[in-house]
Amino acid sequence: MPELPEVETVRRGLAPHLEGQHITRVDQRRPDLRWPMPTDLVQILTGARVTTLRRRSKYILADLDRGPSLLLHLGMSGRVRIESEPLGQFHHDPSILPRHDHLVLETESGSRITLNDARRFGAVDLVREGEAHPLLSGLGPEPLSDDFTPGRLAAAFAGRRAPVKALLLDQRVVAGLGNIYVCEALFRAGIHPTRAAGRIGRDRIAALHGAIRDVLAEAITAGGSSLRDHRQTSGELGYFQHSFRVYGREGLPCPRPGCGGTVRRIVQSGRSTWYCPVCQR
DNA sequence: ATCCGGACCTGGTCGC
DNA sequence: TGCGACCAGGTCCGGA
Numbered sequence: 001m002p003e004l005p006e007v008e009t010v011r012r013g014l015a016p017h018l019e020g021q022h023i024t025r026v027d028q029r030r031p032d033l034r035w036p037m038p039t040d041l042v043q044i045l046t047g048a049r050v051t052t053l054r055r056r057s058k059y060i061l062a063d064l065d066r067g068p069s070l071l072l073h074l075g076m077s078g079r080v081r082i083e084s085e086p087l088g089q090f091h092h093d094p095s096i097l098p099r100h101d102h103l104v105l106e107t108e109s110g111s112r113i114t115l116n117d118a119r120r121f122g123a124v125d126l127v128r129e130g131e132a133h134p135l136l137s138g139l140g141p142e143p144l145s146d147d148f149t150p151g152r153l154a155a156a157f158a159g160r161r162a163p164v165k166a167l168l169l170d171q172r173v174v175a176g177l178g179n180i181y182v183c184e185a186l187f188r189a190g191i192h193p194t195r196a197a198g199r200i201g202r203d204r205i206a207a208l209h210g211a212i213r214d215v216l217a218e219a220i221t222a223g224g225s226s227l228r229d230h231r232q233t234s235g236e237l238g239y240f241q242h243s244f245r246v247y248g249r250e251g252l253p254c255p256r257p258g259c260g261g262t263v264r265r266i267v268q269s270g271r272s273t274w275y276c277p278v279c280q281r
Numbered sequence: 282a283t284c285c286g287g288a289c290c291t292g293g294t295c296g297c
Numbered sequence: 298t299g300c301g302a303c304c305a306g307g308t309c310c311g312g313a
Binding site for chain 3: 006034077119121135179180236237247272
């Protein structure tokens with residue numbers, strides 16, 4: 001489900017409940033999600049203190065005061081639930097069925113953190129110190145960091161005949177984008193999603209670079225608003241879904257003033273793409 | 282090397 | 298109300 005902004009929102013929601021806290025109890029309810037969880041997961045986590053919660057791409061990393069870091073990925077349907085009330089008194093969201101609660105952490109301050117993932121495309125793993133973890137080692141630059149530059153994007157696009165949409169979904173090119181924010185960034189940059197990446201001019205790549213940063217930053221801000229309102233800490237889309245300009249808006253008018261186009265949906269390598277055929281070229 | 286389609290899962294929605 | 302078809306925010310893998 002979650003792309004970079006949703007994962008960042010989950011991280012921010014989780015941080016006050018985890019950072020500095022000892023994990024007092026761990027309940028692992030199945031051996032695997034997409035892959036097997038480490039056999040020593042419960043042993044490593046129980047009694048450990050979380051020092052820092054970080055995010056890399058769509059992964060949340062909890063550094064521990066002992067040994068490895070905990071790695072979480074929410075896949076398509078992963079959610080995190082935070083409960084501070086004792087069991088039994090908590091009136092939880094009925095849309096999150098306890099049926100798919102796979103991992104539960106309790107902290108010394110009494111928070112209970114539950115990973116729920118119906119489709120089980122998510123992942124839980126440990127990253128040993130100094131290890132080049134296979135899920136992390138191939139990742140491209142963090143889009144909101146200084147590592148992500150127009151030049152680097154241009155270099156990744158050079159000579160490539162694949163549609164620009166496919167390359168933006170490739171986590172080796174830039175990390176953290178998914179279907180939604182790729183559609184939204186291409187719309188903002190006025191670039192047609194089927195255009196061969198290698199045939200986009202430098203100025204338009206620079207515009208795309210800016211659009212990627214803008215849309216992610218705005219979505220994170222909106223996620224933060226959701227957090228302050230206690231609307232969502234779980235990985236669901238926050239307020240920003242009301243700001244989508246093309247995603248999911250087939251048949252609606254293009255929001256660009258004066259454009260007059262109609263948002264279209266096509267399918268590219270099995271996934272829906274929404275765009276405006278008039279102002280995206 | 283690059284590109285694409287299929288695979289992994291469950292649940293929600295829509296049309297009949 | 299029931300049932301099948303189709304769709305979904307990710308990403309790894311294998312074959313062309």
